[in-house]
Amino acid sequence: MRNKHDPFLAATRPCVAGGSRRRACMRPTRRHGSVAALIAVVLLPTTPLSAQTTALRCGRLIDGISDEARQDVTVIVRDGRVAELRDGTAVPDGVDRALDMRGGTCLPGMMDLHTHLLIKPDGPVSELDRSSADRALDGLHAAQKMLHAGFTTLRNPGDFDTHYAMVSVKRSIAAGEHPGPRIFVAPHALGPTGGHGDLNTLAPDAAIQTPTRIVNGVDEIRAMIREQVKYGADWIKVMATGGVMSAGDDPTHTAYIDEEMWAAVDETHRLGRRITVHAIGTEGLKQAVAAGVNSVEHGILIDDEAIEMMKARGTWLIPTIYVLNYVVEEGPALGYPEASVAKGRVLMETRDDNVRRAIEAGVKIAFGSDTIFPHEWAAREFAHLVRLGMSPMEAIRTATYNAAQVLGIEDEVGTLQPGMVADIIAVGGNPLDDITELEQVDFVMKDGQIIKDARPRT
Numbered sequence: 001m002r003n004k005h006d007p008f009l010a011a012t013r014p015c016v017a018g019g020s021r022r023r024a025c026m027r028p029t030r031r032h033g034s035v036a037a038l039i040a041v042v043l044l045p046t047t048p049l050s051a052q053t054t055a056l057r058c059g060r061l062i063d064g065i066s067d068e069a070r071q072d073v074t075v076i077v078r079d080g081r082v083a084e085l086r087d088g089t090a091v092p093d094g095v096d097r098a099l100d101m102r103g104g105t106c107l108p109g110m111m112d113l114h115t116h117l118l119i120k121p122d123g124p125v126s127e128l129d130r131s132s133a134d135r136a137l138d139g140l141h142a143a144q145k146m147l148h149a150g151f152t153t154l155r156n157p158g159d160f161d162t163h164y165a166m167v168s169v170k171r172s173i174a175a176g177e178h179p180g181p182r183i184f185v186a187p188h189a190l191g192p193t194g195g196h197g198d199l200n201t202l203a204p205d206a207a208i209q210t211p212t213r214i215v216n217g218v219d220e221i222r223a224m225i226r227e228q229v230k231y232g233a234d235w236i237k238v239m240a241t242g243g244v245m246s247a248g249d250d251p252t253h254t255a256y257i258d259e260e261m262w263a264a265v266d267e268t269h270r271l272g273r274r275i276t277v278h279a280i281g282t283e284g285l286k287q288a289v290a291a292g293v294n295s296v297e298h299g300i301l302i303d304d305e306a307i308e309m310m311k312a313r314g315t316w317l318i319p320t321i322y323v324l325n326y327v328v329e330e331g332p333a334l335g336y337p338e339a340s341v342a343k344g345r346v347l348m349e350t351r352d353d354n355v356r357r358a359i360e361a362g363v364k365i366a367f368g369s370d371t372i373f374p375h376e377w378a379a380r381e382f383a384h385l386v387r388l389g390m391s392p393m394e395a396i397r398t399a400t401y402n403a404a405q406v407l408g409i410e411d412e413v414g415t416l417q418p419g420m421v422a423d424i425i426a427v428g429g430n431p432l433d434d435i436t437e438l439e440q441v442d443f444v445m446k447d448g449q450i451i452k453d454a455r456p457r458t
């Protein structure tokens with residue numbers, strides 16, 4: 001009796017009916033499987049027999065890493081991966097399906113490193129009317145909206161999650177039970193009593209669990225990180241300073257003492273995870289960078305010393321620019337607390353100069369939108385990155401190769417090269433001429449599967 005895990009059998013793909021161009025498929029038996037597969041490998045060294053092959057005929061291709069776009073390239077996709085990039089857009093022989101994108105631009109699937117999928121932008125501020133199950137369903141819906149907007153990979157750093165709903169969303173998508181982007185989760189942000197994420201406006205005897213995990217002192221911080229990892233955290237998120245959308249705390253205040261921040265970084269890395277911090281104030285930002293965090297969210301009050309520290313340590317900045325404009329411009333009409341809108345207004349005065357200096361100085365920057373607004377608007381961030389000094393190509397790279405490096409998956413996704421996972425999007429025009437083209441994604445493929453095809457028909 002042969003072992004059913006025989007590698008030759010495992011490598012033999014099942015026969016698929018139909019497909020006139022497909023060569024005869026292998027039907028290995030238990031007794032002869034290895035021999036049949038070996039013969040097939042010898043005779044047909046390159047083409048997996050039953051793999052569906054798709055050709056994307058792209059008028060322009062941005063591969064996510066190069067400085068220049070390539071004109072007229074055909075991307076051959078097979079087995080969920082990029083098999084080949086061919087010059088020219090002639091329909092290749094032997095493909096099952098050819099898609100005409102000659103008028104547009106193909107790019108790697110985009111990545112957003114700062115989403116809040118469980119936040120319902122039009123929902124009530126109290127958040128008391130949704131159970132954990134409601135939130136998971138809302139989160140799945142939001143994840144799918146983002147996938148349709150061209151974001152094939154997300155990082156969700158802390159959310160309005162009283163339990164571990166976001167981990168369930170991630171797992172159900174990863175298991176193939178629902179279509180959706182691949183998701184990296186920091187289930188809850190960790191913050192101190194009274195800090196950003198605590199419910200500072202409630203009466204002392206109001207017993208309501210905050211979505212942020214309120215922890216103080218080295219022991220509590222370490223224990224909470226262990227719990228996050230126990231229940232599925234890919235990342236740990238810590239509030240290093242006060243914030244905008246929370247009442248009663250000051251964005252310039254540092255949340256933790258050095259000992260606490262160092263413990264958070266040490267515990268996270270000891271458990272093989274990565275850590276990011278919410279940091280608006282200058283001192284809290286520097287404290288976190290000195291402690292060795294992998295990335296910093298917002299960084300609104302970054303100064304020259306912090307810029308040099310981040311460059312020296314290779315710390316990533318995810319500037320989340322658009323969200324502050326959203327709070328200030330749309331907040332009053334949405335009923336946001338006046339205190340939050342006012343905090344946003346003050347920060348906006350210096351934000352542009354600070355972020356522009358960080359970009360100019362060469363701090364490593366990756367894309368994050370901070371979707372407390374409608375999730376499908378995430379790509380609005382690109383226009384702000386360009387406004388503050390990036391070339392359109394650099395802005396695109398923040399959401400492709402750079403973001404993949406932050407997540408540690410740059411060998412698999414984030415660029416269009418042979419062997420990479422086939423996460424591919426297409427837009428109708430040229431985002432190098434007009435970056436807002438990325439706000440209208442026509443075509444989305446993830447893992448080689450077509451998720452959306454809304455190309456205009458001629």
Ligand SMILES: [Zn+2]
Binds near residue numbers: 114116370
């Ligand atoms: Zn956020």
